Amino acid sequence: MSNSPNSTFSLNDLGGLFRRVRRQSELLCEPLIAEDYVVQTMPDVSPPKWHLAHVSWFFETFILIPFHPGYRRFNRQFHDLFNSYYQGVGTPFPRPRRGLLSRPSVVEVYRYRKHVDRFVEELIAGLDRQPDCERIQQLLILGLNHEQQHQELLMTDIKHIFAQNPLFPCYCEQRHCDKQALNVDLEWIKITGGEVNQGYDGDVFHFDNESPRHKVLLNDFFLANRLITNAEYLDFVRDGGYQNPLLWLSDGWAILQKESWNAPLYWQELDGEWRVMTLSGLQTLEFDEPVCHISYYEADAYANWAGKRLPTESEWEHAANQGSIARGNFLESGLFHPRPALSGQGLMQMFGDVWEWTQSPYSAYPGYRIPEGAVGEYNGKFMCNQMVLRGGSCATPESHIRKSYRNFFYPHNRWQFMGLRLAADA
Template sequence: MNDRASINQAPQMRREDRAEAYMRVRAASEALCAPLCIEDYGLQTADFASPPKWHLAHVSWFFETFLLEPYLPGYVIFDPAFRTLFNSYYEQVGQFHPRAERGHLSRPTVEAVYRYRAHVDAAMRDLIAGADEAQWLAIETRLAIGLNHEQQHQELLLTDIKQHFSVNPLRPAYRSDLATPRQGDALPLAWQGFEGGLIDSGFDGEGFCYDNERPQHRVFLNPFALANRPVTNAEYLAFVDAGGYRNPALWLSDGWATVQRLGWGGPRYWERIGGDWHEFTLGGMRTLDLNAPVSHVSHFEADAYATWAGARLPTEAEWEHAAGAVPNEGNFVDADLLHPQTAVGEGLVQLFGDVWEHTASAYLAYPGYRVPEGALGEYNGKFMSGQMVLRGGACATPAGHVRGTYRNFFYPQERWQFQGIRLAQDLT
C-alpha cells in the first residue's frame, strides 16, 4: 500500500492499516536522521531553520498534545517540560520556547528525544487499536493531520540540515551515496496556452486536504500560457551575468531593499570556485548543472527574473488549472536524489516535484473560508498575511504528500527551501 493511499485517502480504512501508515511515516523521519552524527542534531545556524532534534521531538509533541492527551484514557505525559519546549506556535496550547533559541537546548539529549518518540509511538498504537468507535472519526481526522504534519517536517529536516551544513567551511555532505540526477540538455523553452474562463479552484473531493485548500470556489481566468518547464540554472545565470542583481528597475521595492541589505548576488547555495560556479547540495559541493532547474530563489528573485525575461509568474489559480490534467508524479524525496534534475518529456513537465514553483498570489483565505475552532485552527489560518503561495512540491517532499490544490507558503524573502520558477504569459 503506497503512502498516498494509506495516509490521505480511504476514510473507511481498517485501523490496522492506519497503524501501519503511522509507523511508516514515523520510521521515515528517523531514517532521514540516520546519516547524522550526534553533533549534528543540535545545530541551528539561522533563526528560520530548526535543529534536527527539535523536529523529531516537535512532531511527537503534536501527537501527544492533539491525540493522546484528549483521547487516550490514563495517558502519562512523557515530560511536562516538553509541552513548552516543543510547542512551535500554538498560543491556545500555552507558552513555547522561542524559535530562534531552539539550538540553545543541549538538553534533553538526543537519546531522550528518541525515548520520547518511542513512548508516543507505543501510546499511539494503543489509541488506534482501542479507541472508542464514537470517538474514532475525530481521532482519524487528527491522525491524518498529524501524519501530514510529520511529512512536512521531514522536508524541513532536509532543508534545515542543508542550511546548517552550508555554513560549515568543510561543506560536509549530508549523504555521499545519493543517486545521480539525470544529465542531458534542457528541453527547449516552449509555451502551452489555456483559454481561461470560469474554473473551479480548491479541493472538493474525498480524502485528506488542509483547511486552507477549501472551500472550492469559482475563479475567472483570462487566457494565459505557462512555460513547459521550470527556469534552468543556465537561464538564471544569464540574468545574473546581465547584472540582474544590480538593476533596481527589475525588482519590487521590498525585494531591492532585501538585495541591498543581504548582499545577494545569486541563488542561495551558489558559489564561485576557481572561476566556475558550484552549488552546495545535500551531497556536498557540486559543479553547477546548467540544465537543471534553478532552486533556492526567493519570491523577490523569481519576480525580478520574470520581469527581466519579459514574462511574469503564474497566479496560483492558473497553476492549479494547468496542473489539473497532469499526473501527480515527479522527482520527490523517494527518488533519493534530494536535488532537482534536468527536465524530460512532452507538454507541461515537472509541475510536481523537483522545485516548489513560485506564484504571484498572496497567501490569503479562499472565499467562504473559516478558521477551524480550537488550537488546530492555528495550523494555517493565522499565517494568511504577508506570505506568498508556492505549488507542486519538490525533491525533498514525500511522494503522495502534495496534490494539485496543495498550497505551500513562505515569506517573499525566504529561499532555503527548494524553490524554483515557472514563467507565465498573458494571451490577450
Template sequence: MSYPAPIKDSAPNNPDAPRTDMLADYRRVRTLSEHLCEPLAIEDYMLQTAAEASPPKWHLAHVSWFFETFLLRPFLPGYRVFHPRFEYLFNSYYEQTETGFWPRPERGLLSRPTVAEVYDYRHHVDAAMERLILEAAPTQWAEVSARLGIGLNHEQQHQELLITDIKYNLAYNPLYPAYRPDLAQAPVADPVPLTYTGVEGGSVRIGASGEGFAYDNESPRHEVLLRPFRLADRLVTNAEFREFVDDGGYDNVALWLSDGWGQIKTHGWRAPLYWRASDEGWQEMTLAGLRPLNPAEPVCHVSYYEADAFARWAGKRLPTEAEWERAAEGRAVQGHFVDDGVLHPRPAAAGPLQQLYGDCWEWTASAYLPYPGYRAVEGALGEYNGKFMCGQMVLRGGSCATSQDHIRASYRNFFYPHERWQFKGIRLAEDA
C-alpha cells in the same frame, strides 16, 4: 539507501482507511523521519544556524509533541506524558494550548534533552499511538482519524523541513560537508528548449475537491475567472538564471520590487542562496556537498523577489495560483520526490508541462489569503494555517524533499517573499 514504500490510498490522504492501514501508514511516516536522520553525526542534531532552520532534534520531538497534545492526551485514557516540560520545549507556535513555547530562534541552544532522550520520547509516543489507533472507541474514531490524518501530514511537512534545514546548517560550514556523499547526480547537459503550453480560460473551480485529505486552507472549492494564458513547459534552469546574473540582474533596480531591492542592499545577494563563485566557475552546495553547477537543473533556493525579477527580465510573469492549479488539475502526481532518495532537483524531459510536481516548489504571483468563505477550525488546531494569512506568497507543486503522497493539485504552501532556504524555483507564464 532505500526508503520505506508508500501504501496506496493510505492514511495521510485517506482518513477513512481501515485502522490496520492507518497503523501501517503511521509506522511508515514515523520511520521515515528517523531514516532521514541516519546520516547525521550526533553534533548535527542540535545545530541551528538561522531562526527559520530548526535543529533536527527539535523536529523529531515536535512532531511527537503534536501527536501527544492533539491525540494522546485528549483521547487515550490513562496516558502518561513522557516529560511534563516537553509541551513547553517542543510546542512551535500554538498559543491556545496555554503552555507557551520556547523561543524559535533559541531551539539550538538546548543541549538537553539529549538525542537519545528525544528518541525515547518518540518511541513512548509511538507505543501509545498504536494503542490509540487500534483501541479508540467507535464514538471517538471519526475525530481521532481526522486528527491522525493531520498529524501524519504534519510530520511529512517536517520531514521536508528536516532535509532543508540540514542543508542550510551544513552549507553554513566553510568545509561544505556532505549530508550524503552517495547521492546520485544528473549528467551535465544542456537544458531542453523552453516551450509553452496554452491553457484555456473561463470560469474554473479551484480548491480541495472533498476527496481524501486536504488542509483547511485549500477550501472552500470556489469559482475563479481566468483569461487564456500560456505556462512554461518546465522550470527555469541554472543556465537561464546564470544569464540573468551575467546580465547584471542583481544590479538593475528597474527589475526589482522595492522590498526585494532592499534585500539586495541589506544582504548583498548576488546569486541564488547556494551558488558559490570559484576560479572554475559557479558551484552549488547540495546535500552531496559542493559540486559544479549543472546548467540543465532547475534553479533553486530563490526568493519570491528573485523569481519576480527574473520573470520581468525575461519579459514574462509568474503564474497565479489559480492558473497553476488549472494547468495541474487532472494530471498525475509524478516527478522527483523524497521517495526517489535523490534530494536534488533534476533536469526536465521534453514535453508539455513537465515538472509540475516535485523538483522545486514554484512561486506564484498570489498572496497567501483565505479563499472566499474560509473559516479556520476552532481551537488550537485552527492556528495551523489561518493565522499566517498575511504577508506571505503561495507556492505550488512540491519539491524533491516532499513525499509523493503528500502533494496534490490544490495544495497551498506559503512562505515570506524573502525566504530562500526551501527548495523553491521558478515557472514562467504569459498572457495568451
C-alpha cells in the same frame, strides 16, 4: 494498502501507516552524527532533534492527552519546550533560541518518540471502541501529514546547517539521475481560461487552506513547459540582474542590498567556476538543472528581466488540471536535489523538483472559516504577508502533495527548494 496519509483506508491499516511515517523521519536522520542534531543556523531553521520532538509533541498534545485516559506524559516540561506556535495550548519556547538547547539529549528525544508511539499505537488498536473514533482518526491523519511537512523541513534545514560549515559536509553520496534528454527547449503552452474551479475536490484528507472549492475567472494565458534552469538564471546574473533596481520590487531591492545577494542561495563562484552546495556537498553547478533556492523577489525580478511574469496560483492549479501529469522527483527518489527536465510533451516538472513561486498572496479562499480549537492555528493565522508556492519539491514526500496543495512562505525566504516557472498573457 496505500502509503499515503491522504488515502481512504480501514482502521486496521492506520497503525501500519503511522509506523511507516514515523520511521521515515528517523531514517532521514540516520546519516547525522549527534552534534548535527543541535545546530540552528538562523531563526527559520530548527535543529533536527527539535523536529523529531515537535512532531511527537503534536500527537501527544492533540490526541493522547485529550483522548487516551491512561496516557502519562514523558516529561511535562516538553509541553512548552516543543510547542511551535500554538498559543492556545501553552507558551511556546522562543523559536530563535531552539539551537541553545543542548538538553534534552538526542537519546532522550528518541526515547520520547518511542513513548509517544507506544501510546498512539495502543489508542489505534482500540479505536473502533472509542466514542470519538472519527475525530481521533481525523487528528491522526492530520498529525501524519504534519510529520511529512517536517520531513521536508528536516531536509532543507539539514542542508542549511551543512552549508554554513566550511568543511561542506556530505549528507549522502551524490546520485546521478537518468538524464534522458538535456537542454529541453523552453516552449509556451496555451491554457484556455474561463470560469474554472479552484480548491480541493475530493472526500479524503486535505488541509483547511485548500478549501472551500470556488469559482475563479481566468483569461487565456501561456505557461512555460518547464522550470527555469540554472543556465537561464545565470544569464540574468551575468547581465547585471542583481545590480539593476528597475527589475526589483522595493522590498526585494532593500533586502538584496542588506544581505549582499548576488546569486541564488548556496551558489559560489570559485576560480571563475560556479559551484553549488548540495546535500552531497559542494558540487559544480549543472546548467540544465532547475534553478533553486531563490526568493520570491528574485523570481519576480527574473520574470521582469525575461519580459514575462509569474503565474497566479489559480492559473497554476488550472494548468495542473489539464490532463495527466508525469510523476515528479520527490523525497522518495533519494536524490534530494532537483533534476533536469526530461524529454516529453506538454507541461513538465509540475510536481517535485522545486516549489514554484506564484504571484498570489497567501490569503483565505471565499467562504473559508478557521477550524475551531487549537488546531485552528495550523494555517489560518498565517494568511498575511506571505506568497503561495505550488507543486512540491525534491524534499516533499510524494504521497503528501496534491494539485490543490498550497505552500506559503515570506517573499524573502530562500532556504527551501524554491524555483520558478514563467507565465505570460495570451
